[in-house]
Amino acid sequence: MMHGAIIAKSFGRFKRKKLVYGAFVACSFLVLSFCAVFRFRPYLGPSLTLVENIMAKQEQRCNSTVFQSKTSSMTNQLMAENAMKQREPPCHVMDLRSELYNITGEVRINAKSSTVFISSPEKRNLFGGYNSWKIRPYARNKDLRAMNHVREWSIIPAFSDVQVPQCTQNHTIASILFSTGGYAGNHFHDFSDIIIPLYLTSRPFNGKVQFLISDCRSWWVTKFQAILQNLSYYPIINIDQEEEVHCFPSILMGLQRHGELNIDPSKSPYTMRDFREFLRNTYSLKRRNAVRLRPGDTRKPRLLVISRKRTRSFTNSTNIAETAESMGFEVIVAEADIHVARFAEIMNSCDVVMGIHGAGLTNVLFLPEGAVMIQVVPLGGVELVAKTYFGVPSKEMNIRYLEYKIGTKESTLIEQFPLDHMALKNPYLFHRCNLEAFKLGYLDKQNVTIDVRRFKPTLLKALELLHE
Known part of the structure; x- marks a missing residue:
């Protein structure tokens, strides 16, 4: 009330109307700007050639003001994720880079329906009444561009209304199901997204683990055959092509990933030096x-x-x-x-x-x-x-x-632009955070x-x- 009285004394009736209209227009402009930025700005995650990784960092510089305005939105998102994690079963592990399900008890895998059934009735309390969960088993869970190329799998407890299939292939060892979709094929992503996470996830089994590969690419398996054979004693199963219902005593769905080309010793008994020693032994x-x-x-x-x-x-x-x-x-x-x-x-x-x-x-x-x-x-x-x-x-x-x-x-860009051109003096302003302009100008033609x-x-x- 006090602020209203002060404003009434300081402005006449006509000026107050102008002030109200002006405030309305300004607010409308801010709302429209906010929507334009967050609804229509394309997602820029890591790409097959590291281009989106570069652009993601550049975009933070180009849009520092926008980044600050997103802080409260990100906070709300993290709160929502934490709430969701509380509703997930205890076998679910998730961080900003990867997620995985560590499931023990009789597990039945039906590739035809992209489903993993947990058939132990005594596990009912573990899942708190939930009927199913979904996962794309690739260790870059926040990257929508990568996940578009990863097959989705469902996890269904036995107490749901879905009929559990009978086992046709029984195994006595643990299994790990992961994907070679995403950005596989780029050497950096091969190691950062798959090989190092697979090492972290499978090393504790000392070779006594079965690899089930989804989105399996035969050339990728051939490329890294020596590493795969040193992490598992058993032949790879291209799980997407299986007609049989495979049953295991446990399964890890997804891979543990700590960061780009990195192992965090605070989260693992292994280090990058351990991994490099493993590579030395693998390739003699x-x-x-x-x-x-x-x-x-x-x-x-x-x-x-x-x-x-x-x-x-x-x-x-x-x-x-x-x-x-x-x-x-x-x-x-x-x-x-x-x-x-x-x-x-x-x-x-x-x-x-x-x-x-x-x-x-x-x-x-x-x-x-x-x-x-x-x-x-x-x-x-x-x-x-x-x-x-x-x-x-x-x-x-x-x-x-x-x-x-x-x-x-x-x-060699000086062959395309004069020395005082914006493309050379201010790359950020020149490509304006446009992925295609950046890739074409600075990576493909330089x-x-x-x-x-x-x-x-x-x-x-x-x-x-x-x-x-």
Whole structure:
């Protein structure tokens, strides 16, 4: 009332009307803006080529004001999720990155209906009267783009009205059901979304576990056959194609994932160093430690230059190699491909590796302890993502990390734009957080011509690290 009296005294009748109308228009504009941003803005999660990962980070910068306005909405969403988790059965585990169901008791799997039946009547109290749950068993549960390519499975307790099928194949070991849909096929996502989570989830069974793969791709199984065989003693079951009703004493549906190319030791008895030791054993890699140089040492550390043929490639690999060789390196140039064992052996033979930001750098997993990784960051504002996805994980792998941000004149984009063009001076403003514009301009059409004189101090730093 006091505020109303003050306003009445301060404004005449006509001015009060203008004030009311103005406030109404302003509020309407804010509501419409809010709806436009959150209803029609496309979802940007991680993509097959890391593009959406980059864009998600850039979008936070471009729309910092919008991000702040979403805080209360996100809080409400988290509260709703917590309430939902309280209604889920105790066998359900979920975090911001992955979800899984750990179900014990007789489990019957009918692939025809994409259903897992829990047939133990004594488990009734465990499920609190709920008749079914659904899960897409891929470890990126908040990513709608990825989940669109993952088969959905239902979990139904035996006390529901649905008739439980009879077992036609009985097993005496535990099982894990997971998907190779989503972003499988991109080397980074293969490890970050599937291989490392599968290691975390299956390692406690010491090989005595049956893998059931949904959305199974035969080429993917062939690519990672050595890893799969070292995690399970049993042949893979392509569960989507099964006509039989498989029965197990327990099942884990989904995989545990801690982050991008990462294992959180506070959540697991395993570490990234344990995982890298597992990879060394799997591929019979000879070197555990990188070379340690001493004063007067005549040994030449081995430098690998990761080449790329299609996008973000070095246009002067020969020049880079010659410069490095003049500084005392033995240099090889190679491109990563589907033959994991071959490239793992090459990586393990090196002391330093350099490459442009992209999925090929995932192979640092095979470097020996104490090796050095040099990530070359192209134009486009990807510094934060580059460090998050490769810089931070390298520390947990005991890999020394160096970053080289290219100058404008080292990008082939100068062949498309003048030096003072917005595309070079302000990438964020140029592509305006548009995924297709960013991908086309900065990833598909950008190569790198290293200025070897500018790059030389980075190579000297790598040598220095090998002396420590």
